[in-house]
Amino acid sequence: xxxxxxxxxxxxxxxxxxxxxxxxxxxxxxxxxxxxxxxxxxxxxxxxxxxxxxxxxxxxxxxxxxxxxxxxxxxxxxxxxxxxxxxxxxxxxxxxxxxxxxxxxxxxxxxxxxxxxxxxxxxxxxxxxxxxxxxxxxxxxxxxxxxxxxxxxxxxxxxxxxxxxxxxxxxxxxxxxxxxxxxxxxxxxxxxxxxxxxxxxxxxxxxxxxxxxxxxxxxxxxxxxxxxxxxxxxxxxxxxxxxxxxxxxxxxxxxxxxxxxxxxxxxxxxxxxxxxxxxxxxxxxxxxxxxxxxxxxxxxxxxxx
Amino acid sequence: xxxxxxxxxxxxxxxxxxxxxxxxxxxxxxxxxxxxxxxxxxxxxxxxxxxxxxxxxxxxxxxxxxxxxxxxxxxxxxxxxxxxxxxxxxxxxxxxxxxxxxxxxxxxxxxxxxxxxxxxxxxxxxxxxxxxxxxxxxxxxxxxxxxxxxxxxxxxxxxxxxxxxxxxxxxxxxxxxxxxxxxxxxxxxxxxxxxxxxxxxxxxxxxxxxxxxxxxxxxxxxxxxxxxxxxxxxxxxxxxxxxxxxxxxxxxxxxxxxxxxxxxxxxxxxxxxxxxxxxxxxxxxxxxxxxxxxxxxxxxxxxxxxxxxx
Numbered sequence: 001x002x003x004x005x006x007x008x009x010x011x012x013x014x015x016x017x018x019x020x021x022x023x024x025x026x027x028x029x030x031x032x033x034x035x036x037x038x039x040x041x042x043x044x045x046x047x048x049x050x051x052x053x054x055x056x057x058x059x060x061x062x063x064x065x066x067x068x069x070x071x072x073x074x075x076x077x078x079x080x081x082x083x084x085x086x087x088x089x090x091x092x093x094x095x096x097x098x099x100x101x102x103x104x105x106x107x108x109x110x111x112x113x114x115x116x117x118x119x120x121x122x123x124x125x126x127x128x129x130x131x132x133x134x135x136x137x138x139x140x141x142x143x144x145x146x147x148x149x150x151x152x153x154x155x156x157x158x159x160x161x162x163x164x165x166x167x168x169x170x171x172x173x174x175x176x177x178x179x180x181x182x183x184x185x186x187x188x189x190x191x192x193x194x195x196x197x198x199x200x201x202x203x204x205x206x207x208x209x210x211x212x213x214x215x216x217x218x219x220x221x222x223x224x225x226x227x228x229x230x231x232x233x234x235x236x237x238x239x240x241x242x243x244x245x246x247x248x249x250x251x252x253x254x255x256x257x258x259x260x261x262x263x264x265x266x267x268x269x270x271x272x273x274x275x276x277x278x279x280x281x282x283x284x285x286x287x288x289x290x291x292x293x294x295x296x297x298x299x300x301x302x303x304x305x
Numbered sequence: 306x307x308x309x310x311x312x313x314x315x316x317x318x319x320x321x322x323x324x325x326x327x328x329x330x331x332x333x334x335x336x337x338x339x340x341x342x343x344x345x346x347x348x349x350x351x352x353x354x355x356x357x358x359x360x361x362x363x364x365x366x367x368x369x370x371x372x373x374x375x376x377x378x379x380x381x382x383x384x385x386x387x388x389x390x391x392x393x394x395x396x397x398x399x400x401x402x403x404x405x406x407x408x409x410x411x412x413x414x415x416x417x418x419x420x421x422x423x424x425x426x427x428x429x430x431x432x433x434x435x436x437x438x439x440x441x442x443x444x445x446x447x448x449x450x451x452x453x454x455x456x457x458x459x460x461x462x463x464x465x466x467x468x469x470x471x472x473x474x475x476x477x478x479x480x481x482x483x484x485x486x487x488x489x490x491x492x493x494x495x496x497x498x499x500x501x502x503x504x505x506x507x508x509x510x511x512x513x514x515x516x517x518x519x520x521x522x523x524x525x526x527x528x529x530x531x532x533x534x535x536x537x538x539x540x541x542x543x544x545x546x547x548x549x550x551x552x553x554x555x556x557x558x559x560x561x562x563x564x565x566x567x568x569x570x571x572x573x574x575x576x577x578x579x580x581x582x583x584x585x586x587x588x589x590x591x592x593x594x595x596x597x598x599x600x601x602x603x604x605x606x607x608x609x610x611x612x613x614x615x
Contacts, residue, residue, distance in 0.1 A: 006453025014465060129541065129594040131548045131565070134587040137572060141583065242460035246549060250572075260461065264468040265554060272465050280457040 007280040011273050012056050016049070065277070066270035068263075075274035078259060083278070084159055086255035090244055093175045094233070097182035102229070104183070105190020106222060109198060120187070127184035132243050136177035136250040143173060154253030174251040178243050182236070189232050193225040200224075227298050234290020237283045341530075344607040351603025357596035361589075365411035374405035388581055395581035397570060406562055407585050413563035414590070417478050417547050422539035424482035429489030430532055434520050436490070437497025448494060455487050463546060467555040474557055477550070481543050489535045496528045530608030537601035541594045548590050564590045 031039075047055070059066075065075035104124075108117045127135070144152035154174045155167040162168060197203070198221055206216045245257035252258065256275055263271035345351055388395040388403075395403050436447035454462070466480045500506065501524065509519050525532075544564075550556055551565030552572075564586040571582030 003452045133552045238458035241458040264464045
């Protein structure tokens with residue numbers, strides 16, 4: 001909760017840090033002092049700084065995130081167009097990443113120090129060190145240009161058209177680009193989490209009771225090893241949002257990240273700050289949810305508290 | 306970007322490296338630093354990483370002395386030439402030599418990465434050590450500031466800052482450092498919390514040492530392992546961040562360039578099949594970042610051993 005207040009203070013201070021002030025950013029560099037004074041008065045910018053903050057908070061609480069003077073649309077309205085698309089992209093790619101990374105991590109842990117483990121470790125390490133936009137670029141080059149299999153840009157229509165085969169195929173490359181980076185991260189964690197659990201006493205007990213290797217692995221170890229992944233999902237939210245920003249920019253996918261990037265290029269501050277605060281709130285909520293689910297899946301957390 | 310994958314499994318990539326040397330202490334002798342250095346050098350991947358970084362530095366800083374090309378003027382007669390004689394890596398969209406650009410661009414990328422990492426680590430370490438040592442409401446206030454800033458995804462904060470302030474190389478360094486100091490601050494604060502209860506801190510206090518002396522001369526030097534490991538990862542992260550920022554069009558203005566800038570130029574021409582605009586800079590980034598990550602990883606192992614053997 002304190003963090004939420006902190007985030008609002010930071011975004012508020014960012015608006016007041018604008019070179020030349022808010023009025024100059026909106027009215028342009030040719031505005032006369034009289035116009036600026038009028039604008040400041042109209043928008044309550046001549047009040048004391050703490051009064052301005054209270055006004056800002058009041059507006060935020062009422063869902064007013066500001067108004068884009070460049071796009072002539074409210075930031076909340078823009079977000080309601082763009083945010084769902086980002087959520088879809090993030091949701092699909094995270095699911096894909098989990099579906100691939102978890103078996104990979106399990107395999108690496110089981111085949112530890114064998115050739116599979118080495119090659120996958122190297123691969124994920126390199127993937128992890130790649131700039132996300134470069135991965136996206138290479139994917140476009142290979143699959144869209146050289147092989148001519150998939151469209152090089154994301155689906156442009158409304159969400160209701162995403163099931164259309166053409167639009168769905170357009171979604172493949174952005175999802176792949178986002179998932180590849182996340183797979184590298186998740187499978188590393190999955191591997192070490194599996195290894196931690198493989199040496200636990202309960203594994204020996206289960207083996208001693210005659211449970212088969214596969215039984216121990218999937219019924220006992222895997223379920224316990226998945227627990228830290230829940231926390232990891234929450235913690236990696238900022239990174240995933242950053243990845244979405246880059247992926248959307250590369251694939252021209254009209255989500256929140258692309259909106260943010262366009263606004264950064266045109267210096268559309270109300271949109272920038274509105275999106276920032278929404279993303280930050282989403283991160284805080286995501287972390288809270290991760291903590292909550294952690295307690296649900298791991299009873300030990302509840303007992304020690 | 307605040308989550309770092311554990312890569313310790315990499316030590317298994319070279320089965321012959323002695324992870325635990327029997328009686329190693331007797332053989333090495335000397336200080337704990339020597340031991341850390343020994344473990345580090347035993348790790349072949351880390352040495353490879355170090356070699357790569359040194360070679361990359363030579364390539365970027367000494368390379369232009371050998372490979373002399375005009376990187377200021379456009380050369381309309383030679384736009385986007387494929388690799389061939391005269392231009393081993395071809396020319397870019399305004400006819401500049403890609404190999405030369407790669408060297409000069411690398412200078413900017415490395416400079417920004419390393420300076421930003423040093424700046425961010427210094428500030429973060431001081432912030433974390435002071436917060437942890439002071440405790441109470443000051444600690445609470447300082448760490449809530451860190452938490453709030455950490456809640457805003459790095460790239461978003463970075464883009465807002467970059468959009469607000471005119472970008473030049475020093476400004477870029479400051480902006481990257483501004484978002485990067487949070488993780489070391491948190492790490493060092495955690496360590497300080499346990500270090501400040503140690504006997505030697507009490508001893509200093511009994512001898513009349515001030516709080517500043519305890520923090521600067523005793524607590525921070527004892528966290529040096531964490532600091533150096535984190536600083537190395539910071540360099541890798543900073544290079545990636547600057548590349549992303551430049552790619553998104555908020556990098557340094559031309560004729561200055563960096564690897565990210567070169568890629569962003571290449572993107573517009575992906576369809577034309579100018580692969581030499583995409584691969585060299587991208588591979589340079591990946592190789593450098595992998596090298597720094599390997600070094601950081603090995604240092605983590607080395608310092609852990611140092612702590613174990615003490």
